[in-house]
Amino acid sequence: xxxxxxxxxxxxxxxxxxxxxxxxxxxxxxxxxxxxxxxxxxxxxxxxxxxxxxxxxxxxxxxxxxxxxxxxxxxxxxxxxxxxxxxxxxxxxxxxxxxxxxxxxxxxxxxxxxxxxxxxxxxxxxxxxxxxxxxxxxxxxxxxxxxxxxxxxxxxxxxxxxxxxxxxxxxxxxxxxxxxxxxxxxxxxxxxxxxxxxxxxxxxxxxxxxxxxxxxxxxxxxxxxxxxxxxxxxxxxxxxxxxxxxxxxxxxxxxxxxxxxxxxxxxxxxxxxxxxxxxxxxxxxxxxxxxxxxxxxxxxxxxxxxxxxxxxx
Amino acid sequence: xxxxxxxxxxxxxxxxxxxxxxxxxxxxxxxxxxxxxxxxxxxxxxxxxxxxxxxxxxxxxxxxxxxxxxxxxxxxxxxxxxxxxxxxxxxxxxxxxxxxxxxxxxxxxxxxxxxxxxxxxxxxxxxxxxxxxxxxxxxxxxxxxxxxxxxxxxxxxxxxxxxxxxxxxxxxxxxxxxxxxxxxxxxxxxxxxxxxxxxxxxxxxxxxxxxxxxxxxxxxxxxxxxxxxxxxxxxxxxxxxxxxxxxxxxxxxxxxxxxxxxxxxxxxxxx
Numbered sequence: 001x002x003x004x005x006x007x008x009x010x011x012x013x014x015x016x017x018x019x020x021x022x023x024x025x026x027x028x029x030x031x032x033x034x035x036x037x038x039x040x041x042x043x044x045x046x047x048x049x050x051x052x053x054x055x056x057x058x059x060x061x062x063x064x065x066x067x068x069x070x071x072x073x074x075x076x077x078x079x080x081x082x083x084x085x086x087x088x089x090x091x092x093x094x095x096x097x098x099x100x101x102x103x104x105x106x107x108x109x110x111x112x113x114x115x116x117x118x119x120x121x122x123x124x125x126x127x128x129x130x131x132x133x134x135x136x137x138x139x140x141x142x143x144x145x146x147x148x149x150x151x152x153x154x155x156x157x158x159x160x161x162x163x164x165x166x167x168x169x170x171x172x173x174x175x176x177x178x179x180x181x182x183x184x185x186x187x188x189x190x191x192x193x194x195x196x197x198x199x200x201x202x203x204x205x206x207x208x209x210x211x212x213x214x215x216x217x218x219x220x221x222x223x224x225x226x227x228x229x230x231x232x233x234x235x236x237x238x239x240x241x242x243x244x245x246x247x248x249x250x251x252x253x254x255x256x257x258x259x260x261x262x263x264x265x266x267x268x269x270x271x272x273x274x275x276x277x278x279x280x281x282x283x284x285x286x287x288x289x290x291x292x293x294x295x296x297x298x299x300x301x302x303x304x305x306x307x308x309x310x311x312x313x
Numbered sequence: 314x315x316x317x318x319x320x321x322x323x324x325x326x327x328x329x330x331x332x333x334x335x336x337x338x339x340x341x342x343x344x345x346x347x348x349x350x351x352x353x354x355x356x357x358x359x360x361x362x363x364x365x366x367x368x369x370x371x372x373x374x375x376x377x378x379x380x381x382x383x384x385x386x387x388x389x390x391x392x393x394x395x396x397x398x399x400x401x402x403x404x405x406x407x408x409x410x411x412x413x414x415x416x417x418x419x420x421x422x423x424x425x426x427x428x429x430x431x432x433x434x435x436x437x438x439x440x441x442x443x444x445x446x447x448x449x450x451x452x453x454x455x456x457x458x459x460x461x462x463x464x465x466x467x468x469x470x471x472x473x474x475x476x477x478x479x480x481x482x483x484x485x486x487x488x489x490x491x492x493x494x495x496x497x498x499x500x501x502x503x504x505x506x507x508x509x510x511x512x513x514x515x516x517x518x519x520x521x522x523x524x525x526x527x528x529x530x531x532x533x534x535x536x537x538x539x540x541x542x543x544x545x546x547x548x549x550x551x552x553x554x555x556x557x558x559x560x561x562x563x564x565x566x567x568x569x570x571x572x573x574x575x576x577x578x579x580x581x582x583x584x
């Protein structure tokens with residue numbers, strides 16, 4: 001059994017919190033604002049632009065919808081969504097932003113796109129997409145900001161020239177060890193819902209949840225990562241080093257990317273508290289986290305340190 | 314930087330060239346040094362003290378008191394700081410300025426803000442012909458910054474304008490935005506004949522357009538909507554108030570041209 005630094009098991013509402021930490025790594029990120037004539041079309045564009053963006057392992061970036069924006073919060077007074085995009089380098093991020101905005105936002109009826117971060121190294125947003133206008137594009141500087149107006153079949157596509165890249169943190173995570181599939185899904189959904197209320201973070205996997213947690217390396221030389229066998233219930237009793245017990249029938253993971261270490265920590269805390277609120281009675285038996293012994297990244301989120309004191313809780 | 318007050322002693326007999334009397338040039342100088350600064354008077358050069366009584370002022374701006382209608386190039390090539398003129402000025406006011414703020418309470422002569430590249434020039438009265446335009450023989454007119462004319466503007470306003478924003482709260486003369494290359498003009502009143510003559514790009518907003526619209530034969534009415542751009546522009550113009558307040562909530566009609574030039578300019582009529 002895992003014990004706290006004081007030697008006592010950390011159990012809250014029947015949920016054991018492992019004495020471990022999530023290991024996260026530095027990323028580069030940007031925020032873009034997508035607006036449209038109606039919230040429906042803004043969401044169509046945002047969902048498309050953030051599609052196939054679960055992991056930098058094969059998607060090039062990790063992206064998600066941060067939150068909905070009211071008309072008062074957007075530059076053009078229309079409904080919109082803010083989207084966060086993370087990648088391992090500024091160069092790859094620039095490539096992903098241009099590709100995704102070009103294929104998924106420019107193409108979507110009535111949309112416009114704006115930078116959601118002002119401070120930082122600038123990368124192209126509409127700067128190169130303007131050439132789609134075939135010479136009919138128009139530059140416009142309004143209040144010191146350059147926009148591009150590209151004629152399209154529903155009118156014109158307006159894109160701010162650039163957005164800014166900032167340092168960010170990727171790979172924060174929680175492992176939810178549950179009694180069965182139903183309880184695991186309910187706990188994960190509650191945790192993701194609590195995390196989504198916070199700014200500056202996204203959970204990039206489908207529904208915010210990933211079942212295919214990975215470990216570094218593989219028996220196959222071509223693979224850099226493979227299934228996290230220590231947390232696979234189906235391998236309990238078969239693999240060396242399984243960290244499960246007989247009571248655990250399903251493990252789900254939530255991966256968190258944030259604009260800062262504090263943002264990721266806050267999201268992990270919110271997720272843990274949501275799970276603890278459901279408790280062992282609801283099927284959550286343990287909370288753990290993925291790390292690689294400190295080899296992967298400099299950001300270590302110790303689960304027990306993230307939890308508020310019992311009195312405060 | 315400390316402030317200075319320049320009080321006009323008397324209206325000079327000849328025109329005076331006031332170039333060089335700008336905040337960035339006066340910074341760090343003593344009162345005596347400022348009084349000795351040379352200014353052109355006809356074909357002669359005289360010390361500034363011949364025309365102005367120079368006093369230290371509590372603010373950070375250069376305040377010039379008196380009717381300076383015979384003083385040309387006020388704020389010429391101004392690159393920093395603030396300068397306030399409590400009356401009229403002559404020609405070339407704010408010409409080639411690149412930064413800072415120049416405020417003229419009264420009227421300006423010809424070529425105000427010509428080839429202006431940055432900063433803000435506010436004219437409380439009327440602007441003469443060729444404001445925000447180009448110096449004779451030069452290719453580009455106003456190329457940055459913000460020009461605000463709270464009264465009327467003369468003919469050829471923003472001729473060859475390339476960049477920046479120019480607002481006229483009142484009326485403008487003939488050939489508004491002629492040969493315009495780019496930038497934004499907003500007009501609160503009515504324009505004279507041939508608005509947009511030969512314009513290649515750029516936007517001219519008629520905040521209070523009157524029907525029937527006077528649009529040249531070489532302009533074509535645009536069909537597509539430009540709601541996003543209009544909201545961005547209208548919200549920015551709204552901060553200047555007056556005829557530009559509340560533009561975001563109004564409908565527009567766009568005409569594109571001048572087809573005789575390149576056809577990428579736009580006249581935006583607000584209704």
